[in-house]
Structure formats: structure tokens, C-alpha cells
Amino acid sequence: MPDAYIFDSVRTPRGKGRPSGALHTLSPIDLGATVLSALDERTRFSRFEPEDVIFGCGDGVNDQGANIARSSVLHAGLPDTIPGSTVSRFCASGLDAVNSAAARVMAGQAELIVAGGVEMMSIIPIAGTGGPNGTDAIFNDEAHFTPLGEAADLLATLCGHSRADADAYAAASQARAADAWNERRFDRSIVPVHDVNGTLMLDRDEHVRPGTTIEDLAKLPAAFRTMGEKGGFDAIVRQRYPQVAKVAHVHTAGNSSGIVDGAAAMLVGTAEAGERLGLKPRARIRSFANAAMDPCLMLAAPADATRRCLARAGRTLDDIDLYEVNEAFASVVLHFMERTGVGHDRVNVNGGAIAMGHPIGATGVMLVGTLLDELERTGKESGVVTLCVGLGMGVATCIERVGLAS
Numbered sequence: 001m002p003d004a005y006i007f008d009s010v011r012t013p014r015g016k017g018r019p020s021g022a023l024h025t026l027s028p029i030d031l032g033a034t035v036l037s038a039l040d041e042r043t044r045f046s047r048f049e050p051e052d053v054i055f056g057c058g059d060g061v062n063d064q065g066a067n068i069a070r071s072s073v074l075h076a077g078l079p080d081t082i083p084g085s086t087v088s089r090f091c092a093s094g095l096d097a098v099n100s101a102a103a104r105v106m107a108g109q110a111e112l113i114v115a116g117g118v119e120m121m122s123i124i125p126i127a128g129t130g131g132p133n134g135t136d137a138i139f140n141d142e143a144h145f146t147p148l149g150e151a152a153d154l155l156a157t158l159c160g161h162s163r164a165d166a167d168a169y170a171a172a173s174q175a176r177a178a179d180a181w182n183e184r185r186f187d188r189s190i191v192p193v194h195d196v197n198g199t200l201m202l203d204r205d206e207h208v209r210p211g212t213t214i215e216d217l218a219k220l221p222a223a224f225r226t227m228g229e230k231g232g233f234d235a236i237v238r239q240r241y242p243q244v245a246k247v248a249h250v251h252t253a254g255n256s257s258g259i260v261d262g263a264a265a266m267l268v269g270t271a272e273a274g275e276r277l278g279l280k281p282r283a284r285i286r287s288f289a290n291a292a293m294d295p296c297l298m299l300a301a302p303a304d305a306t307r308r309c310l311a312r313a314g315r316t317l318d319d320i321d322l323y324e325v326n327e328a329f330a331s332v333v334l335h336f337m338e339r340t341g342v343g344h345d346r347v348n349v350n351g352g353a354i355a356m357g358h359p360i361g362a363t364g365v366m367l368v369g370t371l372l373d374e375l376e377r378t379g380k381e382s383g384v385v386t387l388c389v390g391l392g393m394g395v396a397t398c399i400e401r402v403g404l405a406s
Helices: 028-043 068-075 093-106 137-143 148-159 163-182 214-218 225-229 233-240 271-277 302-313 330-340 363-378
Strands: 005-011 052-056 085-087 112-120 200-202 260-269 283-292 322-325 382-389 393-401
Touching: 005 028, 005 271, 005 363, 028 068, 028 112, 028 260, 052 068, 052 093, 068 085, 068 112, 085 093, 093 112, 093 260, 093 283, 093 363, 093 393, 112 363, 148 225, 148 233, 148 330, 163 214, 163 330, 225 233, 260 363, 283 302, 302 330, 302 382, 302 393, 322 330, 322 363, 363 382, 363 393
Parallel strands: 052 085, 052 112, 322 382
Antiparallel strands: 005 260, 005 283, 112 260, 283 393, 382 393
């Protein structure tokens, strides 16, 4: 079975996902074309015409619809002989794109694929594609449908995470992200975004708030209390979890992931394809896995996905140097660390989505790139990326730097 190697990875900065955000006046295909063009400039992958460009997109509708990957290929001016396809698994869409590319390479069905993702949350809101969750009463009853924020508060309640715990984690994420930017740890992967006139739109993650303190965060109102108490979702989750006397609404805008715009792209292929392009592989995609759980609680599957992923790689949790656990909500990462015993010294060492934002379809690709850059910076060997997913799923991927595995 051929190995699937990562040759390079790029991402845009994350822009605030609102009309005042720096990227809001652009189109999703502008961001997609930006990362594809930058990756091609660095690797010249278009000379080899990859078998596919696979983009993750959480809400593929309107400007993000109709196969945003293929549209981005054409918008970037790449050869029209390069295909494109789009995958969606909510928050893990980008990581699924990476895993799909790796699977095809490992199966001998492709030699070179670009995996990427894009999401402009300032244009298409989360859950913008609709679906039965939230609208189909029968399905809602079957699944004990719960909005993401309510599920995060339920997870915190069941695990005993306090507001102070969540805010302390969030403050640490902000501090780590600020330090990473100040120390230029993201320089290798960041691609500045320009408009059609060449005007610089953004060259730095816009959502980071340096100097954020626990005291600052403590002043923010609970974001999902009204939804839970007046919207009836507290009663719904208590039906599913009768041991919960009262849901603790601990999550706020400050300890939940930021709503942002962004895109990323990564070149994955065989060693032979890299040789043709004159590229040295930076890492090997060792294994990947999915997991699923109760859709009402929904956000606790990353630990299970990670264990399954590592079992396939013949590794243990202690074998892995670094973890990128998507900071959808503070309680998600706190739960992961408690379930696995992995310390905060190995988790999200450069901050995460609470500080920098979570552009749904692109986040998984961004996290793999961030992990790879940090492994190289620190001389470490292996890492895992994992994300929780709406409707009760989790995805995980294990990578290893080439030539360093025992």
C-alpha cells in the first residue's frame, strides 16, 4: 500500500465572519483560488495535473455551492483538466478532504491530490444549508435535537466544567495564539489575501484578542441560556439526561469558537509524484478514523476517534507528541484532555479556534498545517488532529514527520 505524503500546506488568515470583517467583500472562490494559486506557486503541482482537488465546505450553498472546489480551480486560472469535488461533514469537512485524498493515494487510485477547504461565515451562516435537524419534528424527537451551544453546555454540565474552567481555557488559547503570532510561528503557511485590484485585504488572523484575561471573559453573558431556558432545549436535554437537574450555561462568545472566513489547501501524494515535482515530503499521513455518538450530546466523540485512529497506527496516546483538538467550545477540549489523560502542554500549543476562529470547511486542513509546522519548529515527530462534529461525530488524523519515525 503506497504511503500518502504531505508536501506542503498553505492557509489564508482568518477574517472576522461579519460584514465588518476584512474578507467579507470577497467571494468564497476568491479565497479558494488564493490558496490554490499559492500552493501551485510553491509546488508547481499543476504541471503534474493532480487527479482531483477535494475541498471541504460545511455549508455548500449559494456562493459556496455548486462544487466550490472545481469553481476555485477555474477561478485560479489552473488548467481546466484538473477536476474538483466537494465533501461535507460539518466542522470536520476540511479534515475529511485530507483523509479522502490520503485514502485514494493509499489505495493506489491517485498519485497526487490537493486537499483543501473554504468557508465564508460572513456570507453563509452556520447551518445555512438547512436540513431535517431543526425543522423536522419527527426527526427532532428521535434525535433529541440540540443546538451546538446547548450541547456544549450539556457537556460542561455532565463533566462538571465551571464557567471559570471554560474562561481559563479560553484565556490560555488567546495568550498562546498571540504568542504564536508574535513569534511568527505561522509564517510558513500564511498566504496574504488581496482583492482583484491587488489591494491587501488581510495578512493576519483578525479574530485574535491579545491581552484577553479571565476577568475580561467573566463579564460576557452566557450565549446559550435564553435558547436553553426559554427556547425549551434545557427541557429536551433533561429528557435525554434525566440526571441533569439544571443545565449550567457556561459558554459565551469568549470561550466558544470564533465565526470567521478562511481557506486552506494542502498537497498530498506518493513519493514518486513528489520526485517528479522535485518535492521532498514533509510528513506521512499515518492513519485516520471516524467515530459517532449520541446526537443530543454530540460533541464528545474526538477522544473515541483519536483512540481508533491511533490503534490503526499502532500507537498509544503517550506516543504522540502534539495534539490539535478543535476548540469548537472550551468544554470540548477540556473533555478530551480528561478522557485521554493528555495534558494541556501537548494540546493546542499555539492556541486554537477560540482565539483564531473556526471557518467550518477549512479548519481541519488548517489544523493539519499548523500541526506540521509546529512539529518541524520543535523537532518533534508525530501529531494528531481531531474535531467534534454536529449530530454526534468525531474525526481524527495522525501524521508523522518523514524520516523520524522509529
